[in-house]
Amino acid sequence: MRLSISRIKLFKACRRAYELKYIYGLEPVEKAESLQTGLSYHEKLEQLYTDGTVDTDDLSRESAMACAYQKYIYPKFKCKRPEEWFEHKLMTGDVLVGRVDGIADDGKLVEHKTTSAEITEEYEYSLQWDEQLLAYMLMTGAREIWYTVCRKPTIRQKKNESDEEFFWRMVAWYDEDTDSKIRLLRISRTDEEVEQFLDAVEKMACEINCTDHFYRNTGYCKHWGRMCEYAPICLHYDPSQEYVEFQKVERME
Secondary structure, rough: EEEOOHHHHHHHHHHHHHHHHHHHHEEEEOOHHHHHHHHHHHHHHHHHHHHHHOOOOOOOOHHHHHHHHHHOOOOOOOEEEEEEEEEEEEOOOOOEEEEEEEOOOOOOOOOOEEEOOOOOHHHHHHHHHHHHHHHHHHHHOOOEEEEEEEEEOOOOOOOOOOOHHHHHHHHHHOOOOHHHHHEEEEOOOHHHHHHHHHHHHHHHHHHHHHHHOOOHHHHEEEEEEEOOOEEEEEEOOOOOOOOOOOOOOOOOO
């Protein structure tokens, strides 16, 4: 089995959602707004590292975020290679897989994050224990990683304000209290911590392989302040039927 941290996290959060996503291979046709924002932002950063520019023609929130990145983070380091897959074979025979957002010119891994909250010391502390970070370190042998974190603009368009005026006001929003809105963080972990993570992942892989009952965790129904994307079919999914809200996909993990 090919395991990603996203797959492991979902198994731990709700086995019913895991079953619908990874056993039945279902994916919502419409992506959550937060996912769409992340994808669009990543695409704009990839363009920035490819040709040194940010396309602002769409006057979007993601373009404003990329402009802030270009001003406050881009001059500090460069990604020489965007998006790279890594793998690590586990003792269970399973393979842990992951895709890092980039490799910096100093050889460190790079991960781009977006957030709706202020970038505080508490946020930085929670980021240090992100399982995704430990997975990257396990798969690559690295013990340090660059994290770029960009907060989504919280201001709203004013009455009689044009789209272009609003866009440039979003760009300027990052110029005040900048550190709470966009930051470059360097996070490190020890060999011992990575080994502990590896042990935990291998135990989790065994548990996933042995599971034959995918029960619901009702505490997960409203996670991150929104309803679970599998809520419409959670109680009554019939594999023999087709559902317009979902499509079947083949996964790399």
